[in-house]
Amino acid sequence: MQRFAFLMHSDIETKLPIYMCGAGHWESQETIIRTEGYPLFQWLFCTNGEGMLKLGHEEMSVKPGMGIYLLPNEPHEYRAIQEPWEIYWLNFKGEQALPMTLLAGLDRSGVYRMTNSELMIHHMKAALALALSEKPLVGLECSKLLYNLIIDMMKSITIRQQSIEQNYLRLQPVFDYMESHYTNKITLEDMAELLNVSTQHLCLLFRKIVNHRPVEYLNLLRINKSKELMLQEVDARIGEIARRVGFDTPGYYSTLFKKTEGMSPETFRRMNRLR
Structure with missing residues (x-):
């Protein structure tokens, strides 16, 4: 039939x-x-x-x-x-x-x-x-x-390699660690230890699976967290927000934010009608 x-x-x-x-x-x-x-x-x-x-x-x-x-x-x-x-x-x-x-x-x-x-x-x-x-x-x-x-x-x-889902699951302990500790200093060694691999192998896995180095991915997470804070806490200063999401230098945070989002944190705040 x-x-x-x-x-x-x-x-x-x-x-x-x-x-x-x-x-x-x-x-x-x-x-x-x-x-x-x-x-x-x-x-x-x-x-x-x-x-x-x-x-x-x-x-x-x-x-x-x-x-x-x-x-x-x-x-x-x-x-x-x-x-x-x-x-x-x-x-x-x-x-x-x-x-x-x-x-x-x-x-x-x-x-x-x-x-x-x-x-x-x-x-x-x-x-x-x-x-x-x-x-x-x-x-x-x-x-x-x-x-x-x-x-x-x-x-x-x-086929010939693990599925994308399986690869993401392999990195899940690192993703979870970043989510819980992004406000603190996180090193490549910290992340590699979670998977019991070398830092070089960790970088290879990240490039293969998410097309970013581990620190790049961590910074993208921090940028997203900072956007949430800007929406939630309208009176918080940009420098204060930068430090709260794990950036030691507000200037570096602003530069990275503009590179990632195509605008400064101040412009992002203004475009979302926040003061």
Whole structure:
């Protein structure tokens, strides 16, 4: 048994950065051979059985909790190994389809394992149900769901490295320590000790996961805390706020605030109608 729906799009939908074109479900996926590929981006997710994806001379097993990502116009074939091989699928396009999937970790056609298969199944079922519905603006709603699906992929996809979510969890003790001690002096050694790693490895982890060095990230946290104080305590002086969030020198705080926010602390306060 199979169910599927292909969406008709208005001019508005085709101007979206990314939009869904169709969705479907095979209770027992049939063999697919596309010698010239398929013109759209495709994402297929296995919920039962086992299949095989063939790309060129490479064959990859596809089991429950795994997804297949296929770039447009890339020759491929896939078939069941253990039946029933149950598959949910959707396809999409848009000017930002490639950049967004790259950001999610889908850097090439292939098989990807998910750390949260339940969430992925929820998205795939919701996409099909919505595509099959006759609701107004169904194309827009499906595209919104597709965007959310790709965002969740960023947290749970794994291939050749830990998922973003797993990496963030690894740094969680440092994040928690910063949150509790940002008003005090915090050294690289303090943070590295929390993870039992060297300071060099700590810096590497931060650059890889949050694209900032640890001290840069700490200063961004302090800047955000200072903005909260400026909104909460309208009579507090800027220099006093700087010291309360962990900056020894108000001048350095003001320079860093302007570099980060594009305006001085005084301008930030004034723009938020604070005196």
